[in-house]
Amino acid sequence: DPKIIQKPKYLVAVTGSEKILICEQYLGHNAMYWYRQSAKKPLEFMFSYSYQKLMDNQTASSRFQPQSSKKNHLDLQITALKPDDSATYFCASSQDGTFYAEQFFGPGTRLTVL
Amino acid sequence: TQTVSQSDAHVTVFEGDSVELRCNYSYGGSIYLSWYIQHHGRGLQFLLKYYSGNPVVQGVNGFEAEFSKSDSSFHLRKASVHWSDSAVYFCAVSASSGSWQLIFGSGTQLTVMP
Numbered sequence: 001d002p003k004i005i006q007k008p009k010y011l012v013a014v015t016g017s018e019k020i021l022i023c024e025q026y027l028g029h030n031a032m033y034w035y036r037q038s039a040k041k042p043l044e045f046m047f048s049y050s051y052q053k054l055m056d057n058q059t060a061s062s063r064f065q066p067q068s069s070k071k072n073h074l075d076l077q078i079t080a081l082k083p084d085d086s087a088t089y090f091c092a093s094s095q096d097g098t099f100y101a102e103q104f105f106g107p108g109t110r111l112t113v114l
Numbered sequence: 115t116q117t118v119s120q121s122d123a124h125v126t127v128f129e130g131d132s133v134e135l136r137c138n139y140s141y142g143g144s145i146y147l148s149w150y151i152q153h154h155g156r157g158l159q160f161l162l163k164y165y166s167g168n169p170v171v172q173g174v175n176g177f178e179a180e181f182s183k184s185d186s187s188f189h190l191r192k193a194s195v196h197w198s199d200s201a202v203y204f205c206a207v208s209a210s211s212g213s214w215q216l217i218f219g220s221g222t223q224l225t226v227m228p
Contacts (some may be wrong), residue, residue, distance in 0.1 A: 106157055
């Protein structure tokens, strides 16, 4: 059974619209993360959360807003979508928020912005 | 600032060959190193990690990696590859002085020919 669920698997959006990417983990972990992988750049860290609190934000734009309604959820809201936002977005989690904690990744949501 | 360099974008070998995928990092403090594998269209799967202790670490599916502080390297090796090992391999580093983010290299595409 998948331990980290990301929904949807594929997402197509038009420029200027808003989308929410869903992430749920069933590993009992306390820390969650978002990463982005695009054709132009390697895997990039976006956010880290620990016990539902934002710990680090490496995104330059406020259009990206993580939302944690439950300890095992970390959704990603993206507003005013641009074609450059097209990428695969990976959610990850770790037992706790230490730099040496093994991070487990979900299958990703592939976002295409037209 | 931590950086990770994977000098080989593509490596092609034959089934049964040994392989070494190179990873060099730049950082002077306490670090955590790991390798992930990504099969086409899939998420990242953890292979192995190093934080302290024995510099040679064993991972899943016969992979091992060796940490060298003097060379700032964490190369991944496998003695005998199988066609199913064809994938992209990512080296990642996390540092104690930064956030919990994993900083990834650009990846090495390993192709195993039958």
